[in-house]
Amino acid sequence: MRRKKRIVCLNEEGGSVRLNWPAILLAGVADWILGAVWFTVFANQWRMGMSMTATEVQTHMSHPNFWPFLVAFLCDLLMAYVIAWVIAGSATHTLFRGIIVGMLIGLAAAMAMVTETVFEIRPGSFVLVSAGYPLVGCILMGIIIGAWKPKGRASI
Numbered sequence: 001m002r003r004k005k006r007i008v009c010l011n012e013e014g015g016s017v018r019l020n021w022p023a024i025l026l027a028g029v030a031d032w033i034l035g036a037v038w039f040t041v042f043a044n045q046w047r048m049g050m051s052m053t054a055t056e057v058q059t060h061m062s063h064p065n066f067w068p069f070l071v072a073f074l075c076d077l078l079m080a081y082v083i084a085w086v087i088a089g090s091a092t093h094t095l096f097r098g099i100i101v102g103m104l105i106g107l108a109a110a111m112a113m114v115t116e117t118v119f120e121i122r123p124g125s126f127v128l129v130s131a132g133y134p135l136v137g138c139i140l141m142g143i144i145i146g147a148w149k150p151k152g153r154a155s156i
Contacts, residue, residue: 019088019150020145020149020151023145024077024084027076027145028079029076030140030144031137031138032073035076039133042129045129046129046130049122049125049129049130050126076137079137080145083098093150096146098144098146099146102138102139102140106135107135114131
């Protein structure tokens with residue numbers, strides 16, 4: 001008989017804690033939806049930064065490719081997992097801890113985006129749109145994961 005393997009991480013005291021998989025899934029989905037909204041709202045700034053005309057965007061959209069959406073979703077789930085892992089390894093599991101962890105991880109991702117886009121000589125509005133999304137998205141995921149405590153975890 002095969003035993004199910006549980007993925008656990010260790011907290012600061014060396015005890016194991018469980019990851020809240022439904023919260024990770026919800027956070028990943030929420031970030032994926034945020035990306036759709038974000039890049040719809042800021043479509044003009046993003047398109048200008050990409051140096052694409054409206055016709056080029058329309059041509060691209062008339063032949064949609066599902067792979068970028070799938071890759072984005074998988075990356076969103078991975079980011080949610082990382083946020084959950086960092087929160088689970090800390091002494092407290094609270095909404096505030098989720099916001100802080102999400103903000104720090106999002107800030108790291110945003111600074112990587114800024115570094116890349118400034119060397120590509122992109123307009124400032126494009127840099128803000130591109131770097132703002134991972135920052136806001138990670139904070140959103142941190143809120144979801146921090147507020148939704150896994151079973152068996154005491155409220156601290």
